[in-house]
Amino acid sequence: MNKSMYQIETLQKIINDEIARRAEVLSARNPAELYAPVNYSLGMGGKRLRPVLLLMSFNLFSEEIENALPAALAVEVFHNFTLLHDDIMDKAEMRRNKPTVHEKFSENSAILSGDAMAFLSYQYLMECRSKQLFDVAGLFTDTALAVCEGQQYDMDFENRLNVTEEEYLEMIRLKTAVLLGCSLKAGALLAHATDEMASQLYDFGINLGLAFQLQDDLLDTFGNQQSFGKKIGGDILANKKTYLLVKALEKAAENHKTELLRWLNIMDFNAEEKISSVTEIYRQLGIKELTEEKIDACFSQAANILHDLPVNDLRKEQLSNLSKNMLGRRF
Amino acid sequence: MNKSMYQIETLQKIINDEIARRAEVLSARNPAELYAPVNYSLGMGGKRLRPVLLLMSFNLFSEEIENALPAALAVEVFHNFTLLHDDIMDKAEMRRNKPTVHEKFSENSAILSGDAMAFLSYQYLMECRSKQLFDVAGLFTDTALAVCEGQQYDMDFENRLNVTEEEYLEMIRLKTAVLLGCSLKAGALLAHATDEMASQLYDFGINLGLAFQLQDDLLDTFGNQQSFGKKIGGDILANKKTYLLVKALEKAAENHKTELLRWLNIMDFNAEEKISSVTEIYRQLGIKELTEEKIDACFSQAANILHDLPVNDLRKEQLSNLSKNMLGRRF
Numbered sequence: 001m002n003k004s005m006y007q008i009e010t011l012q013k014i015i016n017d018e019i020a021r022r023a024e025v026l027s028a029r030n031p032a033e034l035y036a037p038v039n040y041s042l043g044m045g046g047k048r049l050r051p052v053l054l055l056m057s058f059n060l061f062s063e064e065i066e067n068a069l070p071a072a073l074a075v076e077v078f079h080n081f082t083l084l085h086d087d088i089m090d091k092a093e094m095r096r097n098k099p100t101v102h103e104k105f106s107e108n109s110a111i112l113s114g115d116a117m118a119f120l121s122y123q124y125l126m127e128c129r130s131k132q133l134f135d136v137a138g139l140f141t142d143t144a145l146a147v148c149e150g151q152q153y154d155m156d157f158e159n160r161l162n163v164t165e166e167e168y169l170e171m172i173r174l175k176t177a178v179l180l181g182c183s184l185k186a187g188a189l190l191a192h193a194t195d196e197m198a199s200q201l202y203d204f205g206i207n208l209g210l211a212f213q214l215q216d217d218l219l220d221t222f223g224n225q226q227s228f229g230k231k232i233g234g235d236i237l238a239n240k241k242t243y244l245l246v247k248a249l250e251k252a253a254e255n256h257k258t259e260l261l262r263w264l265n266i267m268d269f270n271a272e273e274k275i276s277s278v279t280e281i282y283r284q285l286g287i288k289e290l291t292e293e294k295i296d297a298c299f300s301q302a303a304n305i306l307h308d309l310p311v312n313d314l315r316k317e318q319l320s321n322l323s324k325n326m327l328g329r330r331f
Numbered sequence: 332m333n334k335s336m337y338q339i340e341t342l343q344k345i346i347n348d349e350i351a352r353r354a355e356v357l358s359a360r361n362p363a364e365l366y367a368p369v370n371y372s373l374g375m376g377g378k379r380l381r382p383v384l385l386l387m388s389f390n391l392f393s394e395e396i397e398n399a400l401p402a403a404l405a406v407e408v409f410h411n412f413t414l415l416h417d418d419i420m421d422k423a424e425m426r427r428n429k430p431t432v433h434e435k436f437s438e439n440s441a442i443l444s445g446d447a448m449a450f451l452s453y454q455y456l457m458e459c460r461s462k463q464l465f466d467v468a469g470l471f472t473d474t475a476l477a478v479c480e481g482q483q484y485d486m487d488f489e490n491r492l493n494v495t496e497e498e499y500l501e502m503i504r505l506k507t508a509v510l511l512g513c514s515l516k517a518g519a520l521l522a523h524a525t526d527e528m529a530s531q532l533y534d535f536g537i538n539l540g541l542a543f544q545l546q547d548d549l550l551d552t553f554g555n556q557q558s559f560g561k562k563i564g565g566d567i568l569a570n571k572k573t574y575l576l577v578k579a580l581e582k583a584a585e586n587h588k589t590e591l592l593r594w595l596n597i598m599d600f601n602a603e604e605k606i607s608s609v610t611e612i613y614r615q616l617g618i619k620e621l622t623e624e625k626i627d628a629c630f631s632q633a634a635n636i637l638h639d640l641p642v643n644d645l646r647k648e649q650l651s652n653l654s655k656n657m658l659g660r661r662f
Contacts (some may be wrong), residue, residue, distance in 0.1 A: 118450075144453075145450045149447075
């Protein structure tokens with residue numbers, strides 16, 4: 001491998017070191033009550049997927065990845081801002097095995113420190129004093145608004161039983177995929193790639209993001225608790241409108257539909273029984289296979305776009321490895 | 332008056348017309364649940380002080396105010412975003428005689444639509460395709476973060492009795508004054524004013540903002556309910572750390588201090604009695620006069636800065652009128 005091509009782990013370390021450096025700066029800022037939750041949130045870890053994608057995309061065209069590091073930080077800070085606010089809205093108590101910000105501090109802290117993170121992400125982004133910054137800031141802003149739209153759709157779906165596959169895919173495109181696309185496109189733009197290549201990388205990110213979210217839906221029901229890292233069946237218990245449930249409601253004939261609706265409406269139930277009964281309906285309807293097919297289709301689409309990108313194959317290897325890695329070595 | 336110099340009412344109308352035009356665009360966007368609270372918030376009215384200041388500042392140097400209109404919208408949308416989130420944090424039920432967004436819709440709506448407004452303000456701002464946009468966006472972002480810091484200080488002060496005058500002034504500088512300064516400076520920058528003049532206008536805005544907030548503190552206790560538009564004594568009932576209370580705690584000798592602290596700690600009380608008793612302590616300590624002196628000092632500082640600004644006096648008349656108007660014709 002070329003020395004100037006960075007591997008996933010190296011990039012994660014570069015990003016984590018930079019987050020640690022920034023955390024010191026933030027912890028010296030006042031008021032401490034505003035910045036402590038920011039550092040808590042950024043210090044929770046995670047795979048740093050979005051900044052890694054940004055740097056890898058940049059690295060397809062340029063070796064000076066430190067020039068893109070502020071933008072990489074920006075997408076990570078933005079992503080964590082969305083987690084703070086989403087966790088309040090979803091009343092989530094835990095994230096990455098730690099109390100969420102509104103549980104650890106307060107709801108007001110999670111709102112206000114979240115707001116501060118949104119603006120902090122712009123501060124970091126604007127450190128990239130590049131001619132492309134205008135376009136990147138526009139992309140970043142459009143993406144941020146799209147993510148809000150996705151979260152609103154997700155909340156709206158809670159009260160609906162007639163969500164179509166198309167609506168579901170549009171929701172996860174907005175809520176999850178556009179930020180991956182944005183990270184990849186921003187990296188490409190900052191490295192002076194052509195608009196066409198930047199667009200191809202955006203589309204690669206969208207398809208990768210869809211596959212990634214669908215995989216997450218699948219593993220929540222059919223995964224291995226150890227490797228998934230969360231309790232299996234959480235989505236079923238919460239009646240979450242996942243791809244699995246949307247497809248099951250679409251495919252089910254009268255008898256299965258009645259049983260599914262009974263489980264969706266029942267207030268008093270045994271958790272294990274609900275999980276195993278709904279999972280059994282999914283099995284009988286072939287939902288696992290349908291979901292795997294959709295994941296494969298999205299992943300293949302992403303792989304084809306990356307394959308067609310007019311960049312030396314060796315340079316694309318890291319992005320290809322990362323995308324396989326994201327989908328749990330199924331590919 | 333020169334035809335190209337816009338009066339307050341004309342600017343307010345230009346801004347309100349533009350908000351109405353944007354509202355139509357927003358109401359056609361999906362999901363409707365995300366954008367309805369945005370339009371509700373922007374349609375609540377208000378004096379449009381910040382965008383008026385931006386356009387007036389721009390108008391000191393240029394007549395093509397339509398070039399600055401997107402930036403004017405941006406500061407207004409940003410200001411309304413802070414109101415949505417502050418109202419959740421303060422559990423405020425009413426604003427401008429209407430239910431607040433979290434009361435009218437839901438808390439989740441107020442969080443998420445508020446977030447959307449923050450990004451919408453960047454979208455509007457970036458419509459100003461000016462060479463100065465880089466500097467303006469940086470100023471806007473630093474200001475946004477400062478406003479978050481101010482709100483955090485304000486919340487922290489709720490649990491403190493030893494807030495100093497200096498701390499209080501720094502809090503209102505961040506929470507209120509910097510956005511006025513930002514609006515004025517952004518207008519100047521977009522009109523290609525020199526950096527020095529832009530800075531002078533920023534400082535004018537800071538002092539005007541301080542005077543404005545101190546006046547608001549004063550009127551909450553000593554104002555006329557009719558012209559103030561809110562119930563008198565709200566700050567006293569809420570134990571709000573206003574300039575009046577901070578100064579009273581600083582000035583009070585033992586007997587007054589004991590009584591003030593009793594009113595601050597008492598859980599069960601008659602509202603009218605608490606308001607009249609605390610107001611009486613303020614009277615005995617000369618707090619009204621002290622506050623008026625401070626307002627006069629800030630206002631004079633603002634007026635001097637405006638006076639020294641090397642722009643034709645006639646051009647400055649509108650800003651001078653507006654600042655007097657803001658302080659309720661006391662000047």
